[in-house]
Amino acid sequence: MFLDKKIAVVIPAHNEEKLIGKVISTMPDFVDHIVVVDDYSSDGTAAAVRNLAESNQKVVLIAHEQNRGVGAATATGYKWARDHKIDVTAVMNADFQMDPADLPRIVKPVCTGECDYTKGNRLFRGESWGMIPKHRYIGNSVLSLLTKIASGYWHVADSQSGYTAICLAALKAIDLDAIYPYYGVPNDMLIRLNIASFRVRDVSVKPVYNVGEVSGIKLRKVVFTIPWMLLKGFTRRMLEKYVIRDFHPLIFFYGLGIIFFFFTIILTVRAFIYLGIDGHLPPINTLAAMFSFMSSSIFTLFAMWFDMEYNKDLK
Template structure:
């Protein structure tokens, strides 16, 4: 336990036979349950777990999926086990050993103290992220983090794709895990759903860990477009759920007017280019019309974002600082 709280670690594992033993062995003593979800691995992941000296079916629990569900589906299974077994805080750690167990107390503290409901690691603020994280993943992560801010309403979050997170029993009970996105967009999907439920979320600095034998299955060029389209759908879903169905907010009008003006601006810009090519010049009225609609759309959308920021800032305190005086047992 950690400061009177029962802790589980959810470990999604797919083909992690070389790394999963290290995850078990390095789990801190404060962890009550290590829930390993073998997501239909094609290697010896399950065998390595069951043959490990620490495997007992109580502290170290193995759940085997009969059908591969993706990392999001594996995490949902671990969350449901934690919810149904009286866990106070569930931490997610990858099965490839890319998360430093020493960072766990920093993730737990804001939740234990009752300040937030969900914490997530942020590898981008340590000063070592650009050096340690592969460049294409660093820039892809940064791109997705920007759009996750807009889609989720948590404007202080960054490093949206980190899987090192902690969630309390209240959030575990309120989220429908059977409807959670099952692939690599799970952290983004969860942030949006937490925001609709008015859960408090905070980033915590964690160490970026690479080159420990992990093998990434992420195809960046595919993930960017998959998660990008997911974020677009989630953005409109959150606006509908939070600002129309559950509690109406006038920012809806600003977003709607801004998007309609943006669409008209695009049409006018295409006409502007076509006339420029055909005639060698642009009629002043066309240029002024495009400039006017562009300005209107930019201002309307900016006001909508500002309203959204103000509406949610109490749910998303700034980046947490480490408390080195906090005991670890």
Template sequence: MVEGKRVAVVVPAFDEELLVADTIAGIPDFVDTVVIVDDRSRDATADRAAATGDPRVEVIRHEANRGVGAAIVTGYARCLELGIDVTCVMAGDNQMDPGELESLVAPVARGQVDYAKANRLVTGEAWDLIPHSRYLGNAVLSLLTKIASGYWHVADSQAGYTALSLGALRRLDLDRLYRRYGFPNDMLVHLNVQNARVRDVPSRPVYGVGERSGIRIHRVAPRIAWLLFKGFWWRMLQKYVIRDFHPLVFFYALGGLMTLVGLILGLIVAISRIFFGNEITTATVVLVALLLVSGTQFVLFAMWFDQEANKDLR
């Protein structure tokens, strides 16, 4: 327990027979329950977890591989049944420092925030320890997640080391959460609709412990970007139209439309000039410039309105 609150750790695991026992062994004593969710591993992950003999451990096996997000949702559902006050998520590959768990749990247990997540990018070690391709991909996705989720103060969106309050867990629609690698990003979008308070907690990147990453940035990043695009408009509809009203939706819609039309018209004019030698009139140039400048300004104003609307969720 922490601050008199029961704490559980959900460990999604897929083919982690080499490291899952070390992960369990490192989980601090203040954790009351450890839920290992074996996502239909092809090795002995579930058996190795059960063989640790830790009385806190409960192993749940998926009959089919559903994805890391689905494994976390299964763990969340189990902790919801148990009425756990603070539910944390740690990967099964021993890449998350268990010594940092209390710093994630404490603000949630005290009721200061609803969701605490690790941020590996604020330390000076991140660029040196994280593979550069993953670091840059993470930075781009973090920027997109800020826009999509409305949590402008949050970075390192791909960090899966988190702590969630029971109240926030009860308000989430677990069936709507994304089931695969974009889960942390989608989670933030759904939490924002619930007006959950979120805090980043500095974390030390851990690499070179024998982990095997199944993430391929060139494949995963486009899917997550598309997920965030859909999540952004879903959040606009849910938060600023259905549950309440804010004029920023008009700024985003008009700004996006004007920018898109300006880009298309500018491209058509450029092609017409380059390939067909057609003259470009002053009126056409002014129209394209007006659309692009006005559209960009509208979008920037919408971002500022969104940031102001969410400033109390820190």
């Protein structure tokens, strides 16, 4: 236990035979349950966990009968924790890219009731730029910006970090069967938490690389799927939070921003068509495109500001 709270750590695992033992053996003593969810591994991951479970009663193995994705594996672990009434449930990867020494700081704000959900942030530290592969750092930064807009948690960053902790009340409030089943699960969780008005906090954690991990993220698969998931999540959040549950005029600002954005595209294309035909830009069309772009930007920025103000207490 930690601060009189029962603690479970969910470890989604897929083909992590080499490192899963290290993750379990270095788990802090205060952890009450280590829930490993084997997502239909083709190597000896499940066998390795079973061997460890014989000498460590904290270890619980749940095996999927088919590969369902890291998000689905996380949801399975969450369901176990919810059903067993675990006070605080953390999530750690099975590839040892999350330092166990950071776990007390991850779970403490949730245990003390300061917030409902914490997530590790590797970007707080100055050494992150030198340790994290550059393409992943840049991609993470872009997705973090998009996630701020989609989730409404403007104060959090490093959206792709899966090193998290969540309280039992939040687990009970969220539809765990609807969680995004793949690598966008941290982003999806933030959107769902914001809809339910739970408090979220970033915690600085150490980035860990070059320990033998093999990334399962394929850029060509996530470059479109995660942004699309964020767009759908953003739309759902706008409807549920600002129309159904509590109407807010920022809906009009976002709506007008989108309308003027499409007008900007149409007018810009039309202007360049005339440029190709007549050799010059039509002045009225060009002015209209500029006015439409400025209007779109102003309405969108005001909508973001309203959203930021509305959610400023969810820290």
